[in-house]
Amino acid sequence: MNSRLADRIATFIFWTGALLVITVLGAMIVYILYHGGKYISWDFLTKPPQVVRAGGGIGPQIFNSFYLLFLSMVFTVPVGLLGGVYLAEYARNNKLTEAIRLSIETLNSLPSIVVGLFGLLVFVNMTGWGYTLISGALALAVINLPLMVRISEESIRGVPDSLREASLALGANHWQTIYRVVLPSAFPGLISGAIITSGRVFGEAAALLFTAGMSSPALDFSQWNIFHPASPLNPFRPAETLAVHIWKVNTEGLIPDLRRVADGSAAVLILVVLGFNLAARWLGRKIYRQMTAA
Amino acid sequence: MAQVKISVSNLNLHYGDFHALKNVNLEVEENQVTALIGPSGCGKSTFLRTLNRMNDLIEGVKVDGEILLDGQNIYRQEEDVVSLRKRIGMVFQRPNPFPMSVYDNIAYGPRIHGTKNKRKLDEIVEKSLRAAVLWDEVQDRLYKSALGLSGGQQQRVCIARLLAVEPEVLLMDEPTSALDPLATMKIEELIQVLKKDYTIIIVTHNMQQAARVSGVTAFFLNGDLIEYGVTESIFTKPTDKRTEDYITGRFG
Numbered sequence: 001m002n003s004r005l006a007d008r009i010a011t012f013i014f015w016t017g018a019l020l021v022i023t024v025l026g027a028m029i030v031y032i033l034y035h036g037g038k039y040i041s042w043d044f045l046t047k048p049p050q051v052v053r054a055g056g057g058i059g060p061q062i063f064n065s066f067y068l069l070f071l072s073m074v075f076t077v078p079v080g081l082l083g084g085v086y087l088a089e090y091a092r093n094n095k096l097t098e099a100i101r102l103s104i105e106t107l108n109s110l111p112s113i114v115v116g117l118f119g120l121l122v123f124v125n126m127t128g129w130g131y132t133l134i135s136g137a138l139a140l141a142v143i144n145l146p147l148m149v150r151i152s153e154e155s156i157r158g159v160p161d162s163l164r165e166a167s168l169a170l171g172a173n174h175w176q177t178i179y180r181v182v183l184p185s186a187f188p189g190l191i192s193g194a195i196i197t198s199g200r201v202f203g204e205a206a207a208l209l210f211t212a213g214m215s216s217p218a219l220d221f222s223q224w225n226i227f228h229p230a231s232p233l234n235p236f237r238p239a240e241t242l243a244v245h246i247w248k249v250n251t252e253g254l255i256p257d258l259r260r261v262a263d264g265s266a267a268v269l270i271l272v273v274l275g276f277n278l279a280a281r282w283l284g285r286k287i288y289r290q291m292t293a294a
Numbered sequence: 295m296a297q298v299k300i301s302v303s304n305l306n307l308h309y310g311d312f313h314a315l316k317n318v319n320l321e322v323e324e325n326q327v328t329a330l331i332g333p334s335g336c337g338k339s340t341f342l343r344t345l346n347r348m349n350d351l352i353e354g355v356k357v358d359g360e361i362l363l364d365g366q367n368i369y370r371q372e373e374d375v376v377s378l379r380k381r382i383g384m385v386f387q388r389p390n391p392f393p394m395s396v397y398d399n400i401a402y403g404p405r406i407h408g409t410k411n412k413r414k415l416d417e418i419v420e421k422s423l424r425a426a427v428l429w430d431e432v433q434d435r436l437y438k439s440a441l442g443l444s445g446g447q448q449q450r451v452c453i454a455r456l457l458a459v460e461p462e463v464l465l466m467d468e469p470t471s472a473l474d475p476l477a478t479m480k481i482e483e484l485i486q487v488l489k490k491d492y493t494i495i496i497v498t499h500n501m502q503q504a505a506r507v508s509g510v511t512a513f514f515l516n517g518d519l520i521e522y523g524v525t526e527s528i529f530t531k532p533t534d535k536r537t538e539d540y541i542t543g544r545f546g
Contacts, residue, residue: 162390166452169346170403170459171380180406185393291393291439 029270036267039260045268048218049245054257058265060216063232064133064239065272068212069201071137071235076144077194083145084152089178108146113206115142120210131238136212143207144197151197155189156182188288195280199273205243213238214248242269299324299463299493300345305359307340307349314340316517318359322463322510327485327494329508329525331501333545336514338497342465345495346382347375363463380407383461387468389448391440391455396423396432399440399451403459418458426454427484446477453484464488466496470503482507501541505529513537 047057083104091097119139129135159182167177183190215238220230229237240248246265249258300322307315315337322328330338340349347368349355361368368378380403391399400419401409409415419436423429428450432443440451449469456464466485470478485494485507498504504511504525511525513534521528521537532538539545 160390162386162388163392165348165351165384165386166390166392166455167402168351169348169379169384169386170406170455171376171378172402172406173376176406180402181392291441 029274032263032266032270036263036265039264040267044264049261050255052254054255054260056255056257056261058242058245058261058268060219060232061240061242061245061265062268063219064212064216065202065241065243067232068133068136068140068208068239068241069198071133072140072144072201073194073198075137075141076148076197079141080145080148081152081190083149084154084156085178085183087149087153088156089174089182104146104149107142108150110143111206112143112204115139116207116210118142119207124211129236131211131213131215132236133212133239134235136208136239136241137235139207139211140201140204143204144201147197147200148193151193152186152190155186155193158189159185185291188284188291191287192280192284195276195283199276199280202276203243203269203273205241205247208241208244209247212241212244214240214244216240242272296323296326298322299364300495301360301362301365303360303362305341305344305357305361307337307344308356309340309352310354314517315344318519320512320519320522322493322495324493325489325491326510327489327496327508328510328512329504330495330497330512330514331499331504331540332514332520333540334499337517338512338514339467341514342384342467342495342497345463345465346379346384348384350375380459381461382463382465383456383459384465385449385452385456385467385469388472389445389452391443391448391451393439393441395437396440396443396451397436399455400458402455407459422454422458425457425488426450427480427487428454444477446473446480449473449477449481450484453481453488457488461492463493463495466494468497468499471499478503501529513540515540 044057045062046059047055048060049058050056083100087097087100091100116139119135119142123135123138124130124132127135163181163185164177167181168174172180217229217237219232220228221232223231224233225231226233226235228234231237242265246262246269249255249262249265253261255261298321302318302320302322305315305318306313318341330342332338343349344357345361345368349357357369359369363378363381367373392402394402397419400422401415404415404418409418420429420433423432428447431447432451435442440448443451449472453464453469470481473481482503485496488494496504496507508525510523511528512522513520513528513532513536515536521532521534528537529541532541
């Protein structure tokens, strides 16, 4: 009787904990979508923002967010993947490996505003680029790298040793085994990992305030010369992302419809992040099924 | 007496402080099936893995002694482990096909060894699958995942994958221990076919299996090679008391 009661109480506590998490998340999503959802329209999503008048949109900010995400992934994915491969396949149990792990842990727990200020010193001032997309992308890469390394390492470690043995026993060398067997087998995990880190980047603001900047030049979406200052693709232009825009409008906005823009942007942001997470699960599962099932 | 393919002399293997193989001396004949039997932990699988140097991958393993493959020591300094493993292939306890199509599984070895020509690969895949008596069962689903096959079929994919790199010696580490009796029978039949072209060394837990498939049997106990000889005489009139006790089921 006593142990049964204890079991019930434990079960109840775990249930409460799980429910609490879901409730908090659910309440936030409902709140944000309720307040912002009604402002989302085609015009809002495509038009440029206004400085003092009402009726502005968030078109360039959405574009900037996605483009910045893409640029940062160009740095994060290869470096993170290489680090993960090293830690999972090559690293021995020694001081160097310990030092690497400690660095990754520390990097992972840095507040993003600190990374932003570091980015200001290094990627903005030292390089002489000023506020640019590329500086922002590098700062985001610093934030995301630890997570990407860890996810890569875990996915690679998850590949059964029997597959490595099979490959080596056929006369493959270590690199061929990694490249042709281990990485393809780890692929579903790597994809989900990359997408989940994307979601994190998409909502990041603090690290971008002093790196990618808080303003966008007037963009000309018909200008495809990436070196032209008005070209949306120019990586050496300042760019305000959606998350930074929300922060800026809320703190120093002069427009009369400030609430509309802020709430609408927040709703768009949370929908995109939600989309990333769902896409990660869906894609990972789909690839896994394709690889394993008949 | 057939030609000697592999000759092992004074082989010792230490795993940390553990003396796993004690002064093993043994000669493996060409185109013969040699069975390694003995209770769990007796060193038979460890011995098998010294033959293609798979133990190299485990930290803390130290091997000394000589293993001659066609007269050349595979533990000499300049030995190229990669080409050694091409000559001595291995089938594992659990079927371990790659999570790829049947075709890509078989073509894996030839591809890493430099065959790119599509027609040549097609040829190798078909030949290997036929040799593993699997072609009729999978020819319609060559481009589907090998993981969708049954356990027995998967093990034969692994054997076909091995045959595709044209090894000379096949090491089999309890290849049927994860399979049902019917699939086991198929693998045993396959071994009979393969011994015409390959030298086969098979580790088995199952004494009936050793009796059925092998021409020569070696009995291991606690890292010692106790007795070694023609399978029939090992099973009917063993010379060592311990061998007799083991095959009559008194222990192990």
